[in-house]
Amino acid sequence: MPPQPTADFLKAGTVFAALPATEILALAAVAREQSYPARDFIFREGDESAWFWLVRTGRVKILRQSRSGDEVVLELLGPGEPFGGVAVLEGRPYPASAQAMETSTVVGIPRAPIVALAARHPMLAREMALMLGRRLRTAHDSVKSLATDPVEARLASTLIRLAEGEGTHDPRGLVLPFRLTRQTLADMCGTTVETTIRVISRWIRKGIVIDEDGRLIVASLETLREIEDTGSL
Amino acid sequence: MPPQPTADFLKAGTVFAALPATEILALAAVAREQSYPARDFIFREGDESAWFWLVRTGRVKILRQSRSGDEVVLELLGPGEPFGGVAVLEGRPYPASAQAMETSTVVGIPRAPIVALAARHPMLAREMALMLGRRLRTAHDSVKSLATDPVEARLASTLIRLAEGEGTHDPRGLVLPFRLTRQTLADMCGTTVETTIRVISRWIRKGIVIDEDGRLIVASLETLREIEDTGSL
DNA sequence: GTCGCGTTATGACAGGCGTCATACCGCCGG
DNA sequence: CCGGCGGTATGACGCCTGTCATAACGCGAC
Numbered sequence: 001m002p003p004q005p006t007a008d009f010l011k012a013g014t015v016f017a018a019l020p021a022t023e024i025l026a027l028a029a030v031a032r033e034q035s036y037p038a039r040d041f042i043f044r045e046g047d048e049s050a051w052f053w054l055v056r057t058g059r060v061k062i063l064r065q066s067r068s069g070d071e072v073v074l075e076l077l078g079p080g081e082p083f084g085g086v087a088v089l090e091g092r093p094y095p096a097s098a099q100a101m102e103t104s105t106v107v108g109i110p111r112a113p114i115v116a117l118a119a120r121h122p123m124l125a126r127e128m129a130l131m132l133g134r135r136l137r138t139a140h141d142s143v144k145s146l147a148t149d150p151v152e153a154r155l156a157s158t159l160i161r162l163a164e165g166e167g168t169h170d171p172r173g174l175v176l177p178f179r180l181t182r183q184t185l186a187d188m189c190g191t192t193v194e195t196t197i198r199v200i201s202r203w204i205r206k207g208i209v210i211d212e213d214g215r216l217i218v219a220s221l222e223t224l225r226e227i228e229d230t231g232s233l
Numbered sequence: 234m235p236p237q238p239t240a241d242f243l244k245a246g247t248v249f250a251a252l253p254a255t256e257i258l259a260l261a262a263v264a265r266e267q268s269y270p271a272r273d274f275i276f277r278e279g280d281e282s283a284w285f286w287l288v289r290t291g292r293v294k295i296l297r298q299s300r301s302g303d304e305v306v307l308e309l310l311g312p313g314e315p316f317g318g319v320a321v322l323e324g325r326p327y328p329a330s331a332q333a334m335e336t337s338t339v340v341g342i343p344r345a346p347i348v349a350l351a352a353r354h355p356m357l358a359r360e361m362a363l364m365l366g367r368r369l370r371t372a373h374d375s376v377k378s379l380a381t382d383p384v385e386a387r388l389a390s391t392l393i394r395l396a397e398g399e400g401t402h403d404p405r406g407l408v409l410p411f412r413l414t415r416q417t418l419a420d421m422c423g424t425t426v427e428t429t430i431r432v433i434s435r436w437i438r439k440g441i442v443i444d445e446d447g448r449l450i451v452a453s454l455e456t457l458r459e460i461e462d463t464g465s466l
Numbered sequence: 467g468t469c470g471c472g473t474t475a476t477g478a479c480a481g482g483c484g485t486c487a488t489a490c491c492g493c494c495g496g
Numbered sequence: 497c498c499g500g501c502g503g504t505a506t507g508a509c510g511c512c513t514g515t516c517a518t519a520a521c522g523c524g525a526c
Binding site: 490 | 497498499500503504505506507508509511514516517518519524526
Binding site for chain 2: 064066067068070072074086089090095096118122123125126128129130132133135136137139140142143144146147148149187189190229
């Protein structure tokens, strides 16, 4: 049983916040909550996009795979964040896979009610457009970083982004609210586990970051920023 | 004097196609057409987003620069394609620069009328969302390619994308409808001019592509596809 | 208990590709 | 007509970083 009813959860998010109460209740009636253990896939690249999803609890990883089998992590999503939306509205298959990073529950809403709702309430499209604009910008940030920066700078900047966006304050620094393996970090930066491990280990030895049982704590955002700029320490 | 009145141009594009004629005329009345010579900037990253733009003729390059001065080309836009839109709607500064690749004319629409129009006609937001979804997908394609593929495969896949999307058929192959320098291609793939020159020269010697006075012709799309997959030839 | 898996760690090695230098060609402007 | 600029071409060199191998540790499954 979720900590709060589905309707309240839908209303609390940014996506459906502006909808009238009756619409929210109608959505909640057709929504389905489901829980996934770590490493389970919610859907895979190429699957038919039958559901629109929202992260309820936990952490979901959006990724694509290449023939050679190595993964590229495109986005990390936390509670309240939607995914699969564009594919649903366009009626295309999902362009990427979604995988639970830790035990997570997600809310799924079937395609038909969402499409009908979007037709009735154009403000949904507006919210969608703004959100996509933001995500396009961060995607472009990634492109720029991958295209020009050396590995250590890329690792620094994704860690900065995560810490600033999702970190909670603590006497020791900014604490990331989820476990982030070196492998996942590597997949977000287009590098390998080994180099990521080498870099993070060096940072830990220098006290720039702290590894607390798999959870990273950014102790010196400033040093990371310097690394981001100069490409090394 | 442009080849057709501004109003007709606006109506012909995908963005405003569904609007009533009176709205189109109102837009055309406040729109401004302007011509830029090659290498001139229409706006720069960080500028206040006072205008929403459409490419009328020519070719516009969306790019970002790093401190070290090297550029990253995020998108190449041709006639009918909009740019600067998200920044205008959100009231943020432009997140990237726009530069004319060749002599180009663009149509600019001031911020206020666009914002008002979007409020009156929610379908605009819908069009916007769909367009952003497509662009997000191609951005994610770039991320994946930059993160996992070797340089030669990246060059192959951007050339394939350009040829399939914008190439015109010809007995010799798919002809790109604009001059594309090795430098620009390098900036699109996150590599350097030198390596791009080496790779393209090799391709030209093998007959995979043809350089016709700066315009590239893709003679064997299949070979390029094989290179895209295997990472070399 | 112990086998296996996921994760972190460290070293050796090779090679793709960036960097620097140089050269050539066509074009435009003074 | 000639100097500068933008673009293409080619070689030498080096290093960042991917690849492969090996090891240790914690933990859940059986």
